[in-house]
Amino acid sequence: MVDESSQIVNVEDLLKHISYDNYSKAIEIIDGNLSKFKTSINRLDLLTRKFRLQRKYLQSLRKKNILTNEEKSKLNYLEIDYFATMTEMIHLENIVDVFNEKKKYMEELLNNSPFDQEKWYRFQMEKINSRLPRCQEGIPDSRVPDFIPDNWQIEFLDAVDKQQSIIIVSPTASGKTYASYYAMNKVLKDRDDSNGICVYVAPTKALVNQVAATIHYKFGPVFGIFTRDYRTNMEGCRILVTVPQCMQILLLSPSHQRWCQRIKYAIFDEIHCMSGEAGSDVWEKTMLLINCPMIGLSATVNNGDELRHWIECIENQRSKLFQTSKTRRVCFIAHHERMADLNKYLYSNRQLHPIHPIGLMNAKQLITRGVPKDFSLSPYETLQLNDAMKNLSTNRKENGVEVNSISALTQYFEPDWIIERTKCNNYSLLVRNQFHSLIDNKENTTIDSIVTSLKPNFFKRYSLS
Known part of the structure; x- marks a missing residue:
């Protein structure tokens, strides 16, 4: 067993010099030392300390009535890092019934009680988005010792x-x-x-x-x-x-x-x-x-x-x-699976405005030109498109048979507590296929309504002025 006692003492000493309510600095110290710990028990102990600090930091930020833009950014990142810490802890603890044993912490992260499984999956697609974990499908190859090839x-x-x-x-x-x-x-x-x-x-x-x-x-x-x-x-x-x-x-x-x-x-x-x-x-x-x-x-x-x-x-x-x-x-x-999503933004008035790719199109363009072969959506963009189609009641009849709507997130992703990226990509394909069927059937009015709902708010303001 690797002796990591000196590293533990070093981290303890660093944390002693931090004030009790300086959560961000304490978390920064732990993050800077995590890579030095290889044994599971010591790594889990350090992650547990970090998790306690994250919970307190999360509570302190949410108690504030008004947050500055910087604090909003910190809160957003903290929620993502909280999720990442909990994920690694659950992996090291080898927990089987995660929903039951970690429900309390999931409720804290969602800021919602009682626990809602559908909201839990929505949180992952919306907030974790491109950071959703991937299963390692490749096997080690001696020809490339630096990485595991697919x-x-x-x-x-x-x-x-x-x-x-x-x-x-x-x-x-x-x-x-x-x-x-x-x-x-x-x-x-x-x-x-x-x-x-x-x-x-x-x-x-x-x-x-x-x-x-x-x-x-x-x-x-x-x-x-x-x-x-x-x-x-x-x-x-x-x-x-x-x-x-x-x-x-x-x-x-x-x-x-x-x-x-x-x-x-x-x-x-x-x-x-x-x-x-x-x-x-x-x-x-x-x-x-x-x-x-x-x-x-x-x-x-x-x-x-x-x-x-x-x-x-x-x-x-x-x-x-x-x-x-x-x-x-x-x-x-x-190979068509995208490892890094291309999230789209428009810079205007010193701000970055997220843009949904469908929101930049219209029915005429989509029906005439179609969707590019390499078109893909991030998890959050997938969620937005699916919500837009559901809100417009896109269940319709094709050849006299009613087309069923896409399964709710809970139905599709349970019993998994965490959304694995490959499974999310498969869900995204279902959503895109449903949108493609609207294009194939030339449902102009429905398509334009979906496009309008996906336009950024400042786009809508400009179009009205």
Whole structure:
């Protein structure tokens, strides 16, 4: 068992110097030391202390008749952190009947008694929102000890091991760029070719600098940079970070042909830029000129199959040109689950106003153009849309059969006390499908009523003035 007595004494000493009613500072001290505790019993003891402080802090803020904007922000964050602390405590205590044993604290958090299970689920979708916990679905893989890959990432790792060309279409912050560092590491550790190079092509200089910094952190000073106004270590690097225009210069330069032959993998980030109005031909030419497997990364490509077919044609022509025994396979990976919600806001009069994406549309647009394939809603946006449809009594008859409304939150999520994100995404799909049915049936009046109800209040004020 790990001896953590010195850390406990240190935390005790720090807390003694804090006044009894300075809850935020005491919580800050505990948060700063939690990561040092690995044993469950000591971690649970520290979390219990934090939870007591959070309860007192919550009560003190709610007793005030008027809260400043800063205090409102603190209260909002405190409710979220209270929930997070209780969640980890329940996990460490291995409680089975959570609703029964922790009902008192749930009522405190909701500021509602007696306990209402429907309100408990609504609180999670509204307040916890994008922070809802996710079940770890992946399994550890020795090839990437820094993180546990999901199934689609394992498929990517396998494709790199087979030296295949790869196209990955997945949302922002899902891990596609992080996974691409595996290809760099493969090139760096290739014992058969200690001079191999991996090229990372990014659309902007800002992204070039960001990626270069990450490479330096992960692998050390093995990288070079080549942009129009800056270049460093280009000849001696093992990983070159560049932009498409500069990559094309290298591929067409007679004096760099030997260097180009050392390229073992080319990674094209934001590959959808090849469809842009300016410079799109450079992306295509660069992909045509390389003679190595490539990785294309994007969050917004909607015609992935067409892109794969195009690259397969390139690989077929490349195989004929260089007379290889086998055409390089193209692996297409599409992962649609968004790990980080894109919550929308409008900044006006020094304030951020949350915006529901449906509130920016109208029936004519939706019926004519439809909803984008990659359209998704955060848990709170899902709740808002479902409430809007329920308020307008969208139960209707389709082919003489009445369409049932979506289940209440309690019916859908019980017996779970906490909403797991994947299950919430499935619920969101039901809500979106019901809204899509309104579009398919061209129910203009109902759609416009829903859109109006989801518009921010200040939008409505402007439309009336």
